[in-house]
Amino acid sequence: MMYMKSPKDVAYFIAEGHARDASPSSSANPPPPFHMMAFKGRLSTMQIQDLAAFVLAADGYLVPSEGSVAKGSEVSLKFGCESCHGVGGSGGVLNPKSFTGTVPGWIGPDFNDLTRNRLEFGEWVLDGRSAGMKKNRAASFFLNRATLQMPSFRGVLAEQDVGNLWAYILWLRSKPASPETKNDSTP
Ligand code: HEC
Numbered sequence: 001m002m003y004m005k006s007p008k009d010v011a012y013f014i015a016e017g018h019a020r021d022a023s024p025s026s027s028a029n030p031p032p033p034f035h036m037m038a039f040k041g042r043l044s045t046m047q048i049q050d051l052a053a054f055v056l057a058a059d060g061y062l063v064p065s066e067g068s069v070a071k072g073s074e075v076s077l078k079f080g081c082e083s084c085h086g087v088g089g090s091g092g093v094l095n096p097k098s099f100t101g102t103v104p105g106w107i108g109p110d111f112n113d114l115t116r117n118r119l120e121f122g123e124w125v126l127d128g129r130s131a132g133m134k135k136n137r138a139a140s141f142f143l144n145r146a147t148l149q150m151p152s153f154r155g156v157l158a159e160q161d162v163g164n165l166w167a168y169i170l171w172l173r174s175k176p177a178s179p180e181t182k183n184d185s186t187p
Pocket residue numbers: 075076079080081082083084085095098099102103104105106110111112113114115121124125143146148149150151153165
């Protein structure tokens with residue numbers, strides 16, 4: 001996947017079975033023994049675009065390759081944060097008996113209701129709940145009742161991991177809500 005630059009390139013690859021700029025085979029450049037299947041005609045343009053978006057998301061391709069955002073993304077994947085909070089913090093995983101019925105995402109406008117700053121973020125991640133929520137009996141009632149509980153990662157994650165996770169979440173929140181492929185019909 002290293003030579004793919006954008007969702008368009010990935011969609012092209014899925015549709016045609018080769019990269020856009022692949023040089024034609026010649027005696028100096030013999031054809032490979034196997035070809036990626038061309039899916040054009042088997043899948044609609046929309047399906048190919050959705051697949052390309054999925055491939056990029058699943059690959060974490062759009063995440064920067066180094067720095068605190070990259071490290072935060074690695075920690076998030078390693079500890080399964082996004083199996084509850086949704087891919088890229090998109091939310092929506094069902095949580096019966098919880099206040100909203102789903103595990104909250106990280107990217108929506110509601111995020112700041114529960115996590116106002118880096119300090120509260122650390123409390124959620126290390127203690128499974130913010131200090132403010134712990135003191136609030138009504139909130140605690142709903143949090144305790146929920147089927148899925150935010151795990152406490154104290155003793156598992158270092159302060160630095162928490163800082164990197166925070167950088168990752170701020171980065172996710174800074175991105176436009178929908179992937180650029182959404183309204184683009186020309187792969
Ligand atoms: C087992 C599922 C599960 C896993 C795994 C999980 N969480 Fe949570 N998380 C929850 C639930 C449930 C809540 C409580 C929110 C509620 O119901 O109001 C929560 C709350 C939070 C909150 C505060 C709510 C908000 O959106 O502002 C943050 C931040 C958070 N989790 C981050 C993380 C991070 C980072 C990881 C990985 C290190 C992680 N979570 C792993 C289920 C999970």
